[in-house]
Amino acid sequence: MGSAIGGNHDKNNRAGHAALSASGGPLQHFIKTHKAPLSLILAMAVLFVIFGFLNPRFASVLNLQNVLFQISVPLIIVVGTTMVIQMGSIDLSVQGVMAASGMAWILLSPNTRLESDIGIWAWPVALGIGLGIGLVTGVMYAKLRVPSFVVSLGTLYVGLGIGILLYGNELLPTLTNDVLARWPTRLTLGLPNSFWLAAAIILAGVLVARYTRLGRGLLAIGNNESIARHSGLPVNRYKIAAFAIAGALSGLAGILATMQLGSGSPDIGLGQLFTVIPAAVIGGTALSGGEGGVMRSALGVVLLIVLNNGLVLAGVDPDYQSAVFGSILIVTIVAVAWPQRGRLKVAK
Amino acid sequence: MQYLSETLGTKTARAALLTSAMVIGLGSFGQAIAEPVAKEDMVLVVSVINTTNPYMISNIEGAEALAAALDIPLEIVNSDNSSQTGISNIMAILASGKTPIMFVNTVASSDAPTIVNAVEQAGGFVTIWWNKPDDFSPQAEGDHFVAFQKIPGVSSGRCGAQALGDALGGVGNVVMLPGVQDSTTSQTRVAGFEAEMAENYPGITILESRPSNWDPQLGARNAQDLIVKYGEEINGVWSADDGMQIGAMQSFENAGMLDSVKFASDGLYPTTIEDILSGRGNNAIVGETFHRGYMASAVGLYTAYLAAIGEIVPSELPPEQRDSLFALSCVNPGNIAEYLQYDEPDAAAKFVERLLVSGPWATEPMPLVAGGPEVMP
Numbered sequence: 035m036g037s038a039i040g041g042n043h044d045k046n047n048r049a050g051h052a053a054l055s056a057s058g059g060p061l062q063h064f065i066k067t068h069k070a071p072l073s074l075i076l077a078m079a080v081l082f083v084i085f086g087f088l089n090p091r092f093a094s095v096l097n098l099q100n101v102l103f104q105i106s107v108p109l110i111i112v113v114g115t116t117m118v119i120q121m122g123s124i125d126l127s128v129q130g131v132m133a134a135s136g137m138a139w140i141l142l143s144p145n146t147r148l149e150s151d152i153g154i155w156a157w158p159v160a161l162g163i164g165l166g167i168g169l170v171t172g173v174m175y176a177k178l179r180v181p182s183f184v185v186s187l188g189t190l191y192v193g194l195g196i197g198i199l200l201y202g203n204e205l206l207p208t209l210t211n212d213v214l215a216r217w218p219t220r221l222t223l224g225l226p227n228s229f230w231l232a233a234a235i236i237l238a239g240v241l242v243a244r245y246t247r248l249g250r251g252l253l254a255i256g257n258n259e260s261i262a263r264h265s266g267l268p269v270n271r272y273k274i275a276a277f278a279i280a281g282a283l284s285g286l287a288g289i290l291a292t293m294q295l296g297s298g299s300p301d302i303g304l305g306q307l308f309t310v311i312p313a314a315v316i317g318g319t320a321l322s323g324g325e326g327g328v329m330r331s332a333l334g335v336v337l338l339i340v341l342n343n344g345l346v347l348a349g350v351d352p353d354y355q356s357a358v359f360g361s362i363l364i365v366t367i368v369a370v371a372w373p374q375r376g377r378l379k380v381a382k
Numbered sequence: 383m384q385y386l387s388e389t390l391g392t393k394t395a396r397a398a399l400l401t402s403a404m405v406i407g408l409g410s411f412g413q414a415i416a417e418p419v420a421k422e423d424m425v426l427v428v429s430v431i432n433t434t435n436p437y438m439i440s441n442i443e444g445a446e447a448l449a450a451a452l453d454i455p456l457e458i459v460n461s462d463n464s465s466q467t468g469i470s471n472i473m474a475i476l477a478s479g480k481t482p483i484m485f486v487n488t489v490a491s492s493d494a495p496t497i498v499n500a501v502e503q504a505g506g507f508v509t510i511w512w513n514k515p516d517d518f519s520p521q522a523e524g525d526h527f528v529a530f531q532k533i534p535g536v537s538s539g540r541c542g543a544q545a546l547g548d549a550l551g552g553v554g555n556v557v558m559l560p561g562v563q564d565s566t567t568s569q570t571r572v573a574g575f576e577a578e579m580a581e582n583y584p585g586i587t588i589l590e591s592r593p594s595n596w597d598p599q600l601g602a603r604n605a606q607d608l609i610v611k612y613g614e615e616i617n618g619v620w621s622a623d624d625g626m627q628i629g630a631m632q633s634f635e636n637a638g639m640l641d642s643v644k645f646a647s648d649g650l651y652p653t654t655i656e657d658i659l660s661g662r663g664n665n666a667i668v669g670e671t672f673h674r675g676y677m678a679s680a681v682g683l684y685t686a687y688l689a690a691i692g693e694i695v696p697s698e699l700p701p702e703q704r705d706s707l708f709a710l711s712c713v714n715p716g717n718i719a720e721y722l723q724y725d726e727p728d729a730a731a732k733f734v735e736r737l738l739v740s741g742p743w744a745t746e747p748m749p750l751v752a753g754g755p756e757v758m759p
Contacts, residue, residue: 089611097610104603146656198434206436206628206653219636295598296632297653300434304597346607352563352593 071330073370074317078337081366085344092347099226103219105339106228107294109332110287112310113239114168114280116331119314121255121273122323123175123182125280128310130193131167132288132303135160137200137207139289140298144211161285167193168281172274182277197300207298218294228290235283239328252276256323313338316367337366418692421454425480426687428679429459429472430487435625436651440675440730441487447730448680451738452687454483465489469496482506483690485682488513491566494530502526507690509682513566516755520704525696528689531682531706533748534756535567538671539574541712542646545669546618547583549644554617557608558591559601559630561622568593570756571622571648577759589616594626601626605633616643624649624670631657631666644668650713650721658715665715672711672721676730677748681708685742702753703743709751721747 086093111128118125139160144151152159167189174185209215218228243249251272254262263269284303291302313334319326341359350358428445430438442458449456457475461468468489476482484501486508488494494514501508502524509529520527546556558575561568572591579586589612592604601621608616619634621627627647634640640663647654650670658667688694696704713721723729724747736745743750 091610094610100606100610104606146653194434201434206651208653208656216636291599294632295602295629296635297598297628299598301597302599304599342603343607346592346604347611349590349611352591 071318071333074330074333074337077366077370078333078340081337081341081344081362085340085348088344088348092344095224097343097347099221099224101336101340101343102229103226103294104343105335106218106226106232107287107291108306108309108313108335108339109232110235110283110290111306112313112331112335113235113328114276114283115310116239116314116317116319116326116328117243117249117252117276118182118280119256119311119319119321120323120326121252121276122259122321123273123276124186124311124321125168125171125277125284126183126186126307127167127171127189127193127281128284128287128307129303130190130195130197131164131281131284132193132291132306133197133300134167134193134200134288135164135285136288136292136302137197137298137300138163140207140209140292141200143209143214145207145209145298147207157289160289161282163196164285164288165278165282168278168284169274171281172277175277176270176273186277194300197302201298201300209293209296214293215296218290228294231286231290235286236328236332243328248272248275253324256320256325258324309335309338316363316370318371338363419481419690421452421691423481424454424483424687424690425475425478426452426454426456426683427459427472427475427482427484427486428456428683429461429468429484431461431468431489432463433458433460437649437675438487441485441679442675443730444674444676444679444733445485445683447676447734448683448687448737450731451734454687457482461489463489465493469493469500472497473500476500476504476506481690482508483683483686484508485511485679485686487511487678491515494518498523498527507686509686511678511682519755520696521701525689528686528696529682529699529704529706530754531678531685531708532754532756533673533678533710534574534707534752535570536574536577536756536759537710538648539571539576540578541574541671541710542571542620542648542669543575543578543583544712545646545714546620546644547579547586549646549668550586550617552583553585555587555589555612555615556618556620557589557605557612557616559594559604559619559621559626560591561593561596561626563593563595568596568622570758573758575620586618594621594629596623596625598625598629600629602629602633605630606637609633609637609639614639614642618644618646621645621647623647624651624654627667628653631663634666635663640664640666646670652725655718655722655725658718661715668714670713670718672713672724673708673748674724674729674733677733677745678708680730680734680737681742681745681748684737688742700753702750705754706743706750707752707754707756708748711747 091097115125139156141148142150142152142156142159171185171189174180175182218226220227222230251267254267255269255272259269288302292298314331315321316337317326317330317334319331341362345355345359426445426449428442430441432438445456459468459471482501482504484506486497488510491513494510495518498508507526507528509531512532514530520530560572579588590608594601594604619630621630624647627645631640631645634643645667646669648671650672654667654670689696
C-alpha cells in the first residue's frame with residue numbers, strides 16, 4: 035500500500051509522501067513494499083503443499099468453498115481494523131458492534147421470535163447501529179483525545195449491552211426466511227456468496243487506500259500525526275471516518291455471521307478480535323501505525339483460518355492442536371518477517 | 383494462603399491475597415454465625431458466569447423466583463466470563479454488611495476456595511454449582527460452605543450415546559464436538575459418551591472429536607471441516623451442548639446432509655425443542671438431556687438459606703447432601719411433551735413453590751440421586 039502514497043502528489047499528503055520518499059525508483063519501491071506479502075504468500079504455499087500431502091481432501095474444491103466461507107466474516111472486519119491500525123490506533127469494539135448489529139438485523143428480519151420484519155430496511159438499521167457506534171468511538175477519540183484503546187473498550191461493552199438487551203431472556207431468534215438463511219452458502223461462479231461479499235469489501239478497501247485522500251491520509255497520520263496536521267490534513271475528520279467505517283464493517287460482519295449461523299446471539303463476534311488484529315500484524319501492518327495495507331491483512335486472515343482448517347484435516351489431536359497451531363504460526367511469521375525485521379516495527 | 387498459592391497458581395493466589403486484604407477490612411464479620419440469621423439481615427446473591435448464555439439467564443430467573451417467594455432482596459453478580467471479575471464483584475457484595483446467602487456458578491474450579499474463604503469470613507452461606515477442585519470438599523470447610531451441587535456430566539454423555547446408538551441401529555460413524563477442553567463439565571460428558579459407546583454400542587465408531595469451546599460458530603466451523611474430511615461417512619454428531627449443536631446442524635444443512643445425519647446433545651434449548659417438534663431435517667435430533675438453570679439456582683440458594691436460618695446444620699447432614707449429584711432426564715422425540723411444562727413462563731415460580739414444600743433434595747424433576755464427587759467411567 036505504501037506504493038500508493040509514494041505516487042501521490044496531492045498537496046494534503048506531503049506528510050505521507052515525505053515518509054516514503056526515500057523508497058528509490060518505482061521497481062525497487064515495488065519489490066521493497068511487496069516483499070512481506072510475497073514471502074507470506076510463499077510461506078503459505080509451503081503450508082498448503084504440506085497440508086495437501088497430509089490429506090488430499092485439503093486441496094479439494096469442497097474445502098476451498100469451506101475455507102472461503104469461513105474467512106468471509108474476519109475478512110470484512112479486517113478491512114476496518116487495518117484502516118484504524120494504519121493510523122496508529124486500535125479498535126477493540128468489534129465484538130460489541132457485531133452483537134448489536136447482528137441482533138438488531140435478525141430481530142427486524144423474518145425470525146422465530148418477533149413479528150417485526152421490516153424487510154430490506156433491516157439492513158440500513160443494523161448497519162447504521164454499527165456506523166453509529168463507530169462514530170461515537172471516533173468522535174470521542176479524535177475530539178476528546180481519549181486513547182482509542184480505552185474508548186473502543188467502552189464501546190465494546192456498550193455494543194455488547196445493546197446486543198444483550200435485544201436478546202433479553204426469551205427464545206433464541208432463528209431466521210425463518212430460507213432465501214436469507216441460504217444466501218451465504220449459495221454458490222455464485224463456484225464460490226460462496228459470503229466470500230463474494232467479503233471480496234467486494236476488500237476491493238473497496240484497497241481502492242479507498244490507494245485512490246482516496248482518506249486512505250493516504252490515514253497512513254500519513256500513522257507516520258507522524260503532527261506533520262500530517264501541520265501540512266493541513268483534516269486529521270480529526272479522517273480519524274472519525276476510519277472508526278465509522280470500521281464500525282459499519284463490524285456491523286456488516288455481525289449481520290453476515292448471524293446469517294451464516296441462522297440464529298442471533300450476543301456472542302456472535304466471540305474471538306473475532308483475536309483473529310483480525312493478529313492477522314493485520316502478521317500481514318505487516320505495524321501496530322505503531324503508518325504501514326501495512328488491506329490486502330496484506332487479508333492474507334494474514336487466510337493464513338490463520340487455513341492453518342486451523344489444515345490441522346483439523348490433517349487429524350492433529352485436539353490436545354496438541356493449540357500448541358502445534360502456535361508453533362507453526364511462530365515459524366511462519368519469523369520466516370516471513372526475518373528479511374523485514376527492521377521495518378515491521380512489531381518487535382516492541 | 384501458602385497452600386492456595388502453591389496449588390492454585392499465581393492468578394488465584396493474587397485473588398486469595400485480595401480476599402484476605404478485604405477480610406481484614408471486614409473484621410466485624412470475621413466470626414462464625416452462631417445464631418440463625420434474621421430475614422431482614424439477609425441478601426440473596428446469584429453469581430453467574432455471564433448474562434448472555436440462556437442457561438445463566440435461567441439461573442437468574444430461579445434466584446428471582448426464590449427471592450420473591452422468600453421476600454428477601456436479591457443481588458446478581460455477573461462474572462463476565464472472568465474469575466477475577468466474579469471474585470471482585472462478590473467481594474463488593476460481601477462488604478455490604480448484610481449476611482449473604484449465595485449461589486455461585488463458578489467460572490473456574492479454582493475460584494471455589496477463594497470464594498468460600500471470603501464468604502466464611504463474612505459469616506455468609508454459600509452453595510457452589512458445577513465447578514470446584516476435587517479435593518476441596520464442603521465437609522472439610524465447615525458450615526458456611528453449605529454444599530456443592532451438580533448434575534452428573536457422565537449421565538448426560540450416556541444419554542446422548544444411547545440416543546445416537548439406537549437411532550443408528552447400533553452401526554455407524556459419529557463425530558464429537560466437546561466444549562472447552564479443560565472444563566470438567568465437558569470432560570465428564572465426553573467420558574460418559576465414550577464409555578457408553580464402548581460398553582454398549584460396539585458397532586459405532588467415533589471418527590473424531592473436535593473441542594468447540596461451547597461456541598456455536600466454532601461448532602459450525604469444526605463441523606464444516608469434518609464434513610470436508612469425512613463426507614458421507616458421518617452418520618451421527620454428538621455435541622456437549624445445544625449451542626454447538628445449533629452451529630453444527632446449520633453446517634450439515636448447508637452441506638445438504640441434515641436429512642441423513644442424526645444429532646444428540648445436552649441442554650434442550652428452546653430452538654432445539656422447536657426443531658424436535660417440527661421434525662427438522664428428517665427428525666435429525668434424536669436425543670437431548672433436560673435440566674434447567676432456574677432449578678439449579680433455586681435449589682442451591684434454598685439449601686444455603688436453610689443453613690442460614692438454622693433449619694439444617696450442614697455438618698450434621700449426610701455426605702450426599704453436602705456434595706450432591708442431581709437427576710438429569712434423557713429426552714427424546716417420544717417423551718418431549720412431558721418436559722414442555724418446565725418452560726412455561728411461570729415454571730420457575732411453580733418449581734420454587736414445590737421446592738419450599740419438598741425441600742432441596744426431593745423436588746421433581748431434579749431430585750438428589752447420589753453423592754459426589756462424580757466418578758469417571
